[in-house]
Amino acid sequence: MKKKEIIEYLETSEPIELFSTADKVRKEFCGNGVLLRALIEFSNCCNKRCLYCGLNAENQTLPRYRLKKEAIIACVKAAVNDGLKTIVLQSGDDFTYTKDDLCSIVKGIKGLGREIAVTLSLGERSIDDYLSLKDSGADRVLLKFETTNETLYQKLHPGQSLKKRLELLNQLKQIGFQVGTGNIVGLPGQTSEDLAEDILFFKEFQPDMVGIGPFMPQKETTLAKELPPSVDLVLKVMALTRLATKNSHMPSTTALNTLDKSAGHLKGLSSGCNVIMVNYTPISNRKNYRIYDNKNSLNLNQVLDIVKQAGRKVDFSRGDSLKSKDQNKST
Numbered sequence: 001m002k003k004k005e006i007i008e009y010l011e012t013s014e015p016i017e018l019f020s021t022a023d024k025v026r027k028e029f030c031g032n033g034v035l036l037r038a039l040i041e042f043s044n045c046c047n048k049r050c051l052y053c054g055l056n057a058e059n060q061t062l063p064r065y066r067l068k069k070e071a072i073i074a075c076v077k078a079a080v081n082d083g084l085k086t087i088v089l090q091s092g093d094d095f096t097y098t099k100d101d102l103c104s105i106v107k108g109i110k111g112l113g114r115e116i117a118v119t120l121s122l123g124e125r126s127i128d129d130y131l132s133l134k135d136s137g138a139d140r141v142l143l144k145f146e147t148t149n150e151t152l153y154q155k156l157h158p159g160q161s162l163k164k165r166l167e168l169l170n171q172l173k174q175i176g177f178q179v180g181t182g183n184i185v186g187l188p189g190q191t192s193e194d195l196a197e198d199i200l201f202f203k204e205f206q207p208d209m210v211g212i213g214p215f216m217p218q219k220e221t222t223l224a225k226e227l228p229p230s231v232d233l234v235l236k237v238m239a240l241t242r243l244a245t246k247n248s249h250m251p252s253t254t255a256l257n258t259l260d261k262s263a264g265h266l267k268g269l270s271s272g273c274n275v276i277m278v279n280y281t282p283i284s285n286r287k288n289y290r291i292y293d294n295k296n297s298l299n300l301n302q303v304l305d306i307v308k309q310a311g312r313k314v315d316f317s318r319g320d321s322l323k324s325k326d327q328n329k330s331t
């Protein structure tokens with residue numbers, strides 16, 4: 001897979017063959033099951049100022065919330081009762097939760113059953129925090145690099161550093177977390193070449209999980225008037241990433257299913273994806289987790305219906321990494 005070839009695919013208008021090849025590779029390396037992850041968006045408070053994100057610290061109009069441990073555990077119980085075994089704890093970069101607070105939440109969740117896997121998606125905490133969280137039982141981390149273009153990264157993430165984020169990703173892998181990363185497709189100013197570099201990064205890093213979603217404008221941000229990319233461009237990045245990573249878990253993302261409300265997930269599932277997120281955030285908080293507008297989160301019944309329509313089977317197992325441990329260690 002050469003950069004030039006990837007760019008050609010990204011710029012082709014009828015990529016049917018690419019999608020079906022990705023579908024075959026997904027079937028060969030990940031099987032036919034669709035894994036489920038329970039998403040709990042436990043705080044929309046954030047100290048960062050990412051230009052595309054509605055949670056950014058400068059958004060004064062957003063009603064902020066923080067769930068306490070008991071409320072989070074109640075969401076986890078609902079997910080576990082439904083048979084889900086992976087809990088994704090997601091929030092803005094909210095440092096009012098101390099390391100001890102987070103460790104206590106993770107321990108509380110693991111106390112409900114050792115077979116439950118916990119994924120942390122809470123941003124750039126110190127490696128010391130992550131080590132303690134690992135000791136408390138956390139299994140996985142999701143930290144998207146968003147774009148590998150350093151200039152674009154700098155513009156969209158004031159005061160942040162791509163280098164630092166990538167260093168943290170490497171450290172998280174080294175300390176033994178299953179690591180997920182990902183990008184945003186269609187960021188204002190992003191080129192096909194940038195996307196090709198993102199895909200080459202996935203090929204090199206071989207993440208345990210890759211989350212790919214379209215840029216979706218959010219009305220309270222400075223990028224409110226920018227347009228999202230085409231559905232096909234997102235699917236092409238997903239399909240090429242499936243070819244580049246073979247057996248990385250890849251969710252058909254909520255953002256894709258927001259860009260194409262009628263068929264986003266169906267298209268994602270037939271372009272290389274093998275995972276769907278089910279939302280367990282309390283309904284009253286969900287509308288305020290406005291990373292982008294009109295977020296089309298789904299409940300379990302809606303997901304089951306889509307998986308059936310896709311002619312696939314739901315897989316209720318934990319869905320641990322398909323990468324071998326040795327491979328994880330050596331890179």
Ligand code: SAH
Binds near residue numbers: 052092123144218
């Ligand atoms: N604070 C955590 C979680 C951020 S929210 C962290 O920094 O990792 C999770 C993801 O939402 C982000 O990684 C980003 O890729 C995505 N996101 C935020 N705003 C978005 C937007 N407007 N369009 C598309 N994706 C967005």
